[in-house]
Amino acid sequence: AQSVTQLGSHVSVSEGALVLLRCNYSSSVPPYLFWYVQYPNQGLQLLLKYTTGATLVKGINGFEAEFKKSETSFHLTKPSAHMSDAAEYFCAVTYNQGGKLIFGQGTELSVKP
Amino acid sequence: KAGVTQTPRYLIKTRGQQVTLSCSPISGHRSVSWYQQTPGQGLQFLFEYFSETQRNKGNFPGRFSGRQFSNSRSEMNVSTLELGDSALYLCASSGVGTSGLMGETQYFGPGTRLLVL
Numbered sequence: 065a066q067s068v069t070q071l072g073s074h075v076s077v078s079e080g081a082l083v084l085l086r087c088n089y090s091s092s093v094p095p096y097l098f099w100y101v102q103y104p105n106q107g108l109q110l111l112l113k114y115t116t117g118a119t120l121v122k123g124i125n126g127f128e129a130e131f132k133k134s135e136t137s138f139h140l141t142k143p144s145a146h147m148s149d150a151a152e153y154f155c156a157v158t159y160n161q162g163g164k165l166i167f168g169q170g171t172e173l174s175v176k177p
Numbered sequence: 178k179a180g181v182t183q184t185p186r187y188l189i190k191t192r193g194q195q196v197t198l199s200c201s202p203i204s205g206h207r208s209v210s211w212y213q214q215t216p217g218q219g220l221q222f223l224f225e226y227f228s229e230t231q232r233n234k235g236n237f238p239g240r241f242s243g244r245q246f247s248n249s250r251s252e253m254n255v256s257t258l259e260l261g262d263s264a265l266y267l268c269a270s271s272g273v274g275t276s277g278l279m280g281e282t283q284y285f286g287p288g289t290r291l292l293v294l
Contacts, residue, residue, distance in 0.1 A: 098282070107181075107267055107285040154220065164210070164233050165269075165283060167220035 087155030181286035202270030
């Protein structure tokens with residue numbers, strides 16, 4: 065069965081530091097990959113997605129992610145954390161656009177002043 | 178275009194009751210999916226509807242059901258509520274988003290938070 069693993073349920077960084085949130089998926093078929101962010105008491109907002117083509121994907125709010133097929137990874141990065149980045153982040157995978165999303169367990173990002 | 182809307186936003190029910198949640202997709206989107214979010218199980222797929230037909234289904238008991246109308250609006254129903262049904266229920270519609278920047282993908286509503294007492 066397909067699965068998504070997010071390493072680290074909680075990540076804490078200082079404001080201005082690099083953000084790195086890890087995501088690995090299990091699949092023998094290249095999937096479509098997504099990162100979503102969830103602020104308290106809100107739904108999920110799409111940060112970025114990978115479908116085909118360029119493996120480095122740029123998203124909103126300065127986030128980007130790189131698809132590495134050999135490592136089955138899709139880690140999310142941001143060069144400089146901002147206080148407003150504090151939220152929960154979910155990595156997700158699907159095998160047909162618009163289809164069933166399989167989510168990781170989420171990583172809560174804290175940003176210290 | 179307006180985003181995905183869900184009503185009601187909050188709901189309190191007691192065990193044994195039933196509940197109906199509503200979702201209006203982004204205009205022009207024909208696919209609607211439902212997800213359950215709990216602290217213990219995370220985000221889990223319930224079902225997907227496309228053009229009024231259930232196209233995909235997750236591993237939930239038959240107490241969970243849904244439907245989609247000709248205008249793409251969708252409802253999900255949970256009968257005989259259990260304490261474990263307390264969750265945030267998220268609806269997502271698939272298509273091009275309101276800004277057009279992300280292309281075709283799933284866009285989520287704010288969710289309905291259900292508390293079962």
